[in-house]
């Protein structure tokens with residue numbers, strides 16, 4: 435799905451601001467308004483405002499639709515917020531802050547801040563989800579340099595790509611949850627060069643941080659895993675600018691394939707591809723969408739990619755519902771910068787401490 439299709443789908447589904455408000459209200463309070471202060475469900479609905487405002491009959495506290503959510507006191511209309519959530523949750527609606535600012539007719543700063551808030555939610559959500567079942571993991575190089583010099587190699591970062599067979603989605607998205615894998619890509623904080631193989635301790639730290647205590651199996655270098663149910667599928671064909679070259683793609687080569695086709699296949703048969711392809715697809719998406727990013731926010735962009743892999747499947751409304759539920763969770767306005775940075779740093783400092 436291209437951005438244009440995503441926009442058309444959004445326009446037909448959410449024609450007006452009122453449509454968007456109704457969707458958001460239904461998402462936040464599926465069983466009707468509930469006061470966040472006293473849990474009372476009896477309230478006056480004040481209709482003189484653009485956004486629905488409720489006054490609790492129990493404690494008289496007024497609560498608006500967006501109060502204490504990531505949209506708290508935002509002057510950006512709900513429809514613009516919903517379009518942003520829609521694009522982030524749709525599988526091919528890649529959008530960066532420049533593009534989003536144009537689409538929404540808002541400043542770059544506003545667009546960046548909206549995307550940033552959404553990414554922080556995603557990272558927090560992911561932090562609460564540990565890999566389960568049969569877990570495969572692989573060490574990859576993020577920002578891998580083609581021309582190798584000492585200076586260039588410093589840009590390379592170690593990253594672990596992992597897939598758990600259990601998809602622990604406990605909120606109300608009802609469909610084939612159990613036969614979908616859950617992915618994590620996590621940067622490994624280390625001072626030494628990224629090409630050095632992972633130590634046993636680095637592997638152990640990954641397991642401790644990102645996996646449930648009791649796994650069915652855990653395998654590094656999944657290609658030789660005896661627990662795999664299916665053989666991997668080779669990428670056999672590729673297209674260049676719509677022209678089918680007929681050549682056989684270099685085995686598992688990350689570039690030069692028909693990305694859309696591979697993407698579709700990954701969604702259809704997620705277990706058929708080696709983890710190196712999952713990681714390479716992520717790196718390609720990040721490069722094409724964001725044109726190179728600094729390391730400060732790299733993990734949150736990578737988490738966004740994983741969110742799309744984990745939830746942005748199919749054309750249904752479930753990924754949007756999931757992301758909207760996160761965005762409308764009470765108390766999310768208090769998620770500050772420090773919070774998400776802490777989880778990343780906590781991660782890295784554990785690695786650094788162990789390396790020292």
Ligand SMILES: [Zn+2]
Pocket residue numbers: 469470471472473474490491492493494495
């Ligand atoms: Zn109340």
